[in-house]
Ligand code: SF4
């Protein structure tokens with residue numbers, strides 16, 4: 001099923017230390033008429049779900065409401081990802097959540113972490129979640145964490161208020177590139193990725209919506225730009241790439257193992273870090289993309 005992370009604008013109203021989406025002072029915003037047109041084209045290309053993400057979508061709430069409403073008209077699932085800075089009072093929060101629900105939004109995703117909460121009172125997240133519950137809009141909290149004890153009080157807050165949350169590992173890219181790597185003590189995980197593409201405001205599409213745009217040495221995930229290629233062609237490029245399909249079905253861990261990384265080394269990396277190590281090195285990528293190597297890789301069992 002085709003899904004897409006839609007970056008209407010990279011503009012944000014806060015500055016989180018771990019942000020992957022926004023770098024430097026400049027931001028980009030899509031032309032609204034173009035964004036409206038794109039929703040129709042995405043539907044024609046059989047895209048079934050759109051997640052409005054990138055910077056903070058609520059800065060452009062009128063536009064986002066209209067885009068969400070278009071998704072609804074085309075029968076597409078829609079999600080908005082927000083930092084909840086707007087949810088300062090219950091009344092205001094109810095009002096904005098009701099607007100989105102009436103526009104046809106399927107789900108609101110509330111970002112939450114010790115980095116977000118340096119800028120946004122955590123009670124805002126509580127208010128936004130409570131509005132979703134009262135208005136009848138599906139929500140979940142994306143609890144970004146580096147799995148250290150520093151996050152315990154943040155997790156405790158979510159549990160105390162019985163909020164629906166899902167822990168998401170911090171991505172070591174963008175501003176978080178310089179963060180020290182906390183040691184993970186897990187078993188040997190597959191690390192498969194669904195790889196939903198990300199459409200940036202400049203209409204460049206990347207095969208991965210997480211750290212995809214940060215593979216600057218190889219541009220491994222860059223699929224192309226909608227100015228000169230159709231949505232369907234860009235999706236097809238992603239779907240028919242042999243290496244992307246190995247990531248989807250066998251996982252990053254199997255590829256690292258095939259490339260000669262020792263098991264004890266693999267377990268020290270978080271998924272996206274290992275991915276970057278494998279695919280943001282021009283020599284290693286050239287090797288992994290060789291047809292004879294891909295033949296062996298697709299049959300590789302660890
Ligand atoms: S709210 Fe999101 S987009 Fe804005 S600075 Fe924080 S992580 Fe980046």
Ligand code: SF4
Nearest residue numbers: 193208210271272275
């Ligand atoms: S591991 Fe690679 S493909 Fe998977 S989410 Fe991270 S950057 Fe994307």
